[in-house]
Amino acid sequence: MKCDLMHKNISVLSFEYDEYSGSITHIYDIYSPQHIPLGIKFNGETADRYDLNRWWSSRAIPSSRDGLADALEALGVNAVASLLARNYGLSLSDQYWIRHDNSDLTWEKVNFFDNIFSEDLGNIFIGQGKDSDNIDYLSPDITSGGWLKKKWKIIEGKRVLFKGGSQPFQQEPYNEAFASFVMKCLGIPCVDYNITTLNNKPFCVCEDFIDRNTELITAFSIINSKKQPNHISRYEHYIERCRELGVSDIRDSIDRMLVLDFLIVNEDRHLNNFGLIRNADTLEFIGAAPLYDNGSALWFNTPDIRIKAGANEAVCKPFKNDHSDQVKLVSSFDWLEFSKLNGIEEKLSEILQMSDWISNERRDRICRAFSDRIGILKGIADRNVKYTNIKSIGSEVRTDTAYSGNGK
DSSP states (O other), X not given: OEEEXXXXXXXXXXXXXXXXXXXXXXXXXXXXXXXXXXXXXXXXXXXXXXXXXXXXXXXXXXXXXXXXHHHHHHHTOSOGGGGXXXXXXXXXXXXXXXEETTOOOOHHHHOTTXXXXXXXXXXXXXXXXXXXXXXXXXXXXXXXXXXXXXXEEEETTEEEEEEOOOTTTOOHHHHHHHHHHHHHHHTOOBOOOEEEEETTEEEEEEEOSOOTTEEEEEHHHHHTTSOOOTTSOHXXXXXXXXXXXXXXXXXXXXXXXXXXXXXXXXXXXXXXXXXXXXXXXXXXXEEEOOBOOOOSXXXXXXXXXXXXXXXXXXXXXXXXSSHHHHGGGOOOOTTOOGXXXXXXXXXHHHHHTTOSXXXXXXXXXXXXXXXXXXXXXXXXXXXXXXXXXXXXXXXXXXOOTTOSSOOO
16 A cells, blocks of 8 residues: 655655555655655655565554453454554654545545544543444554553533553552652652542543644654764763754753652653654744653652662663663753742642552551652752763663554
8 A cells, every 4th residue: 555654745755555464665756855754764765665664564552551351352453563654654743644645635634633532442442442333543552652551532612631540559550640740849840740540540631732733853863863872871972962953951941851750760761752842833942841651750660669769670761771870961950949839749649549459558668768768869869969971871771662653
């Protein structure tokens, strides 16, 4: 099947698409090189097909999605990749889509920012089952990233994402709500999460921070848009690429992200869980995206007895393997007002108390450990050490196993 990759109404390139495998088998013509998705190599004549396939497959729900096997069985589908063409590859994170050859479809007719979409798939993916065999596949739920159960819904004209938790504590939705509270206290731009219940389980809810005129460009795409020199770290490479793309204050934004992740012991800040916002029409970069997807934190799946402020066993991403090393990348703590965190563990206790899955003992351990975590960070900031070896690659993250499209 011959298709065009579209960016809104701009034809970017044409390719041959195997609907069964969900892969691009041949690239024909390049029409608008400047609109090729960032991170896909272009040699002046054609785009790299491997890169294009990786980008395309990353738009689909990852194979690690909780409950995906049951959902695919209910749909009678063998692989999620085969679903991508059924919603034209449309997403609520950017303005790319595919149009079949000789089709007269326009972006205005099909995009999910202006047009209603079906909840059929979303209901199936969160375990609600299906109402009939007549499934409407025009849904952004085909292109939602991350491993937790999710669904998109339109509420009072707004595009809203519902995201669940994981066994055994179902803690991630509560963590998202608390992380939002922390960031608002500290003045860190963030996505605001609230808590609700679906199927008698907790879900966090947030509005889409992308609209019909903007798009999220993930750190993964930014880093891979230019070869990283061997002598500098991933951190410095990302900073430099953002500056080259016109975002000069990116180090300040990264400082705030690393401070938050240290405080909440975030284990999943992979390269698709942060990035930049771009104007989809002019291709001008606007600035850092608000921080999102903070649920895999606060010892979310750690047994109660092993919850401690040191968190020596916690995984760290995206620049270092250890939070103690990664926080050394922070260039300045001058913006950080610790007084705004006074008594904040009481808010954490209040939020966790809403859960039927988190015991009183677990809640108390998390609150004590988080309070101690603030003290550890304050000690680091008070020493005001200027770390000079930020270009070191000695302990940095070498791979990004969570690459599967944006997380939100």
